[in-house]
Amino acid sequence: MKARRVKGLDPAAPLAGELQRIVAVRTGELLGFMPAAADPAQVQALHDMRIAAKRLRYVLEIGAGLFGPYAATAMRRTRELQDLLGEIHDCDVTLPRVLALAERCRAEDVATILARAPEGAEDLDPALSVHAPHAAAHRGLQVLATHLQARRELLFGRFLAVYEQLGRDDFRGRLARATADRGSPGAPADARPPG
Amino acid sequence: MAKAREIPGLRAETPYAAAAAATVRVRAQELFDHAEGVLDTSDIERVHDMRVASRRLRAALEIYAPCFARKAFKAVLRDVKALADALGARRDPDVQLAHLEGLAGALGEESRPGLDVFAAVLRDDQATGNAVLAQALEAAAAQDLRGRLEALARSAERRAAP
Numbered sequence: 157m158k159a160r161r162v163k164g165l166d167p168a169a170p171l172a173g174e175l176q177r178i179v180a181v182r183t184g185e186l187l188g189f190m191p192a193a194a195d196p197a198q199v200q201a202l203h204d205m206r207i208a209a210k211r212l213r214y215v216l217e218i219g220a221g222l223f224g225p226y227a228a229t230a231m232r233r234t235r236e237l238q239d240l241l242g243e244i245h246d247c248d249v250t251l252p253r254v255l256a257l258a259e260r261c262r263a264e265d266v267a268t269i270l271a272r273a274p275e276g277a278e279d280l281d282p283a284l285s286v287h288a289p290h291a292a293a294h295r296g297l298q299v300l301a302t303h304l305q306a307r308r309e310l311l312f313g314r315f316l317a318v319y320e321q322l323g324r325d326d327f328r329g330r331l332a333r334a335t336a337d338r339g340s341p342g343a344p345a346d347a348r349p350p351g
Numbered sequence: 352m353a354k355a356r357e358i359p360g361l362r363a364e365t366p367y368a369a370a371a372a373a374t375v376r377v378r379a380q381e382l383f384d385h386a387e388g389v390l391d392t393s394d395i396e397r398v399h400d401m402r403v404a405s406r407r408l409r410a411a412l413e414i415y416a417p418c419f420a421r422k423a424f425k426a427v428l429r430d431v432k433a434l435a436d437a438l439g440a441r442r443d444p445d446v447q448l449a450h451l452e453g454l455a456g457a458l459g460e461e462s463r464p465g466l467d468v469f470a471a472v473l474r475d476d477q478a479t480g481n482a483v484l485a486q487a488l489e490a491a492a493a494q495d496l497r498g499r500l501e502a503l504a505r506s507a508e509r510r511a512a513p
Contacts, residue, residue, distance in 0.1 A: 296465015
């Protein structure tokens with residue numbers, strides 16, 4: 157996902173003002189993925205939202221010390237969201253691979269069993285299936301796939317809860333006010349409280 | 352995860368481009384400091400730390416994009432992205448293998464053969480990722496990525512003057 161361009165940034169202008177504008181755009185980008193990302197089937201929207209969270213987090217990592225205390229809190233909240241979306245993404249990437257592998261093992265077993273069956277057999281001897289090459293692996297692959305799907309659903313529920321909490325905490329408004337707060341002029345970045 | 356190093360001297364009134372130069376220097380140093388032993392698959396934290404450093408460097412380049420000489424910036428960003436992607440190609444199977452190992456204990460011995468089949472696939476991914484990373488590290492050295500990052504920082508310093 158390409159980042160939205162922040163227009164009119166001036167290399168000679170004071171850092172805090174330019175970062176404030178970047179934070180505003182990146183915050184809008186992040187929150188703009190809702191409500192689309194509230195649909196658990198919208199895998200791409202969730203993935204893009206994770207990228208947007210990462211972009212906001214890194215701007216805040218650079219700028220948090222220049223702003224009011226809530227900027228550091230917002231950085232932690234954004235990272236929490238990013239981590240959660242990352243875990244969901246891992247499930248979305250891994251589950252289809254496990255299912256494909258399980259299917260491949262099954263297809264290989266079917267081919268092997270058929271090759272072992274006597275030519276002209278009227279029916280299949282069940283004993284042949286017991287000794288299929290991947291017979292022992294099927295259970296573990298199914299258990300893993302089930303675990304990944306259940307974990308994904310649980311994490312998605314947590315994601316919704318975290319997002320709703322951001323709304324209740326007025327994340328956008330408080331972050332906007334924090335980035336407008338310059339504290340004491342001339343204070344070095346790391347002299348501000350972490351929030 | 353390695354904590355980001357402080358950028359010395361950043362203040363609210365620091366010119367955006369001066370901050371760009373300082374940030375890129377620190378983040379580039381972080382990246383190359385983590386490069387040693389990164390191809391060693393027995394210590395997965397090294398590649399993790401370097402990947403995090405590559406993400407921070409990439410993010411810094413994007414945040415400060417207007418401060419750099421445009422043509423040089425595009426080429427450096429492309430190369431940093433390539434290195435970050437290569438680090439990801441190695442790191443992702445590292446993480447999945449560690450996660451799978453943790454699951455194996457919890458899911459019981461009956462599930463072990465199936466998990467082993469998937470682990471073999473992930474180990475192939477890890478070996479491929481390590482080869483990709485080795486190539487990316489060689490390319491970064493051959494194309495003097497470090498020197499070009501320093502040149503980019505100098506281009507930002509020149510733009511910091513009003």
